[in-house]
Amino acid sequence: MGQVKYDLQVLYVYKLYYFFSIFIFFILTSLFLCWRFGPLLGVFSFVIGFCTAYLLMMRKQNFPPPDKKSTAQKMAKEITQDSTPLAISRFASQLYFYFSETRQAIALLEKYQNTNDPLLCATLADILLREDRPKHALSTIMKNPTFYSEPLLLIILGNILQHMNKWPDAIKIYEHSLALAQKSGFPHNGTDKFTQFLLTLSYTATIHHSLGDCYVVTRDYTKANKHYILGNIRFFDISLWRKLKSHVTYTA
Structure with a gap:
């Protein structure tokens, strides 16, 4: 499988976990050196480890996607056991990002669109926008009766308006999304x-x-x-x- 172009939000989480995975090794090494040779060497190792892990994190821009076969098996098992909007959204995202099955992902999300689940609706609108279908994405958001009270939907709506060069409208939507997020947070994605x-x-x-x-x-x-x-x-x-x-x- 080729490289997956992750959203910035997801990429940031991957990069942080990448940093932690490297830094924890240096932490353990520093503790050992501190115990065996004294605090000076331990602190020096800690600083070097932090800087090394941080620089590697900064340079890391791509992460390999999961194995196609095992991912497909896991997806099939999950979707048969759980057909909630959350599971459908995750399944469709994997279809789109990992398998490049755009039509299947959109069709699946549209099938469950009447649930008005904010995460499912946001996933559908985001995919449509990525496929350069901003008007369809906009109508998807507007059909959701709760869109103006869901910060994640408002982020996607702001992205759509930005794509359509409606800058003042995008500003209002983004600011409203921030205000809502501070009060209620974003939908949980599992x-x-x-x-x-x-x-x-x-x-x-x-x-x-x-x-x-x-x-x-x-x-x-x-x-x-x-x-x-x-x-x-x-x-x-x-x-x-x-x-x-x-x-x-x-x-x-």
């Missing part, structure tokens, strides 16, 4: 609590970055810079940070 926490940080950061992009287009550079900073502080990996282009001048 991951553990820590991963969900990381995804929440990543989603929030990308909303701020998207707002920054919108404000750049509308020439409000002060607000653009503010949102880039608010997004950056939520990303531990500085390779994901955003800033105003060097040719853009703004008044603080």
